[in-house]
Amino acid sequence: MGRGKVVLKRIENPISRQVTFSKRRNGLLKKAFELFILCDAEVALLIFSSSGKVYQFASHDMGTIIAKYRREVGLPDSNNPQFRTMQFWRSEVEELKRSINTLEARLKHLTGEDILELGMKELKQLERQLKIGVERVRSRKRRIVSNHATLLKRRHKKLQEENTRLKKRLNELQDSKISSRIMGEKYL
Numbered sequence: 001m002g003r004g005k006v007v008l009k010r011i012e013n014p015i016s017r018q019v020t021f022s023k024r025r026n027g028l029l030k031k032a033f034e035l036f037i038l039c040d041a042e043v044a045l046l047i048f049s050s051s052g053k054v055y056q057f058a059s060h061d062m063g064t065i066i067a068k069y070r071r072e073v074g075l076p077d078s079n080n081p082q083f084r085t086m087q088f089w090r091s092e093v094e095e096l097k098r099s100i101n102t103l104e105a106r107l108k109h110l111t112g113e114d115i116l117e118l119g120m121k122e123l124k125q126l127e128r129q130l131k132i133g134v135e136r137v138r139s140r141k142r143r144i145v146s147n148h149a150t151l152l153k154r155r156h157k158k159l160q161e162e163n164t165r166l167k168k169r170l171n172e173l174q175d176s177k178i179s180s181r182i183m184g185e186k187y188l
Helices: 014-039 062-073 081-110 120-186
Strands: 044-048 054-058
Touching: 014 044, 014 054, 044 062, 054 062, 081 120
Parallel strands: none
Antiparallel strands: 044 054
16 A cells, blocks of 8 residues: 655644654755765755754765856856955845835834834834934024024114114214305305
């Protein structure tokens, strides 16, 4: 009697899933070893568990086999400095994209958008940031108004001084005009 067909779907029970993973991993590693021995093939096998742990088998040097694979499929050699530079810039671009997305999300939060996804802690922090921001804006506004008022007071004082000087000059001119009229009448 044969075995029934196994339905391939995710095993929900974590213990059963781990047991199955271990058995199948060992079976796969054994098959890779047999393929290397029986057929004199270059074999490299990498297995990453769901927890991130790595398991590997290589018939020869893993790095050499991976480099050979990369050449065969047309991927750049990872030892090439130009490739490392490209990798660096790709990671920089990705990091900048993440930063932009984070900053855009914060900006939306500061404008009151997309706040439904925030919890109480984030909302309190946002409220604190907004209060600090409003206080800074008010402080700057008060400074500008104060500076403008000081400037207007100086202008007002200068205009008053100019007005006083002009009144005095006008009085002098009027007095001299009156004096010259009086003097002109005396000689007539």
